[in-house]
Amino acid sequence: MGRRFRDGRAVLVVPGAGSGAGSGSGPGSGSGEWAVPLEIAASYRARTRGLLGRDAVEGALLLSPAGSVHTFGMRIPIDVAYLDRHLTVLAVRTMPPGRLGLPRLRSRHVLEAAAGAMAGWGLRAGVRVDVRGAGDDVRA
Numbered sequence: 001m002g003r004r005f006r007d008g009r010a011v012l013v014v015p016g017a018g019s020g021a022g023s024g025s026g027p028g029s030g031s032g033e034w035a036v037p038l039e040i041a042a043s044y045r046a047r048t049r050g051l052l053g054r055d056a057v058e059g060a061l062l063l064s065p066a067g068s069v070h071t072f073g074m075r076i077p078i079d080v081a082y083l084d085r086h087l088t089v090l091a092v093r094t095m096p097p098g099r100l101g102l103p104r105l106r107s108r109h110v111l112e113a114a115a116g117a118m119a120g121w122g123l124r125a126g127v128r129v130d131v132r133g134a135g136d137d138v139r140a
Contacts, residue, residue: 003064003131005062007042007046008039009037009039009133011035011036011133012035012036012037012060012130013033013034013035013036013132014036015033015128015129015130016032016033016122016127034122036059036060036113038059038131040062040131041063041064051076052073054076055075057076057117059113060113061112061113062110063109064109064110065108066108067103068103068110069112070099070101071095071096071098071101072098072099072100074098075097076115077094077095078115079094079112079117079119079123080095080101080110081110081118082104082107082109083107083110084106085109086128087109087129087130087131088128089125089129090107091104091125092119092123092125111129
């Protein structure tokens with residue numbers, strides 16, 4: 001069963017981060033996962049606005065539902081990860097401003113972050129992420 005989200009804030013958890021320096025959610029976390037601040041855009045209005053007009057991204061933005069994105073009107077290049085209904089990464093791409101991403105078959109959600117961030121988190125095709133929030137505020 002897929003997940004439904006509401007606009008708000010949560011935490012994106014990327015499991016399986018390496019055990020070297022910089023892994024985990026903070027210094028000495030030893031958790032083997034990244035905990036990334038996440039903004040959720042689930043309403044039509046929030047998805048339409050997305051990252052337009054921003055000069056930076058703090059953490060990541062989850063667009064849900066979404067199968068493709070564009071970077072027209074954006075000021076910065078971004079990483080885009082296409083997720084299936086189980087939050088498994090189908091593909092990760094870096095998109096410069098002014099581009100139209102092709103729709104991805106089976107994509108139900110799209111993650112956006114600053115260019116290069118996803119590689120640092122170990123986010124790649126096949127990785128299953130989790131979204132954690134305060135209580136059930138991100139689940140329907």
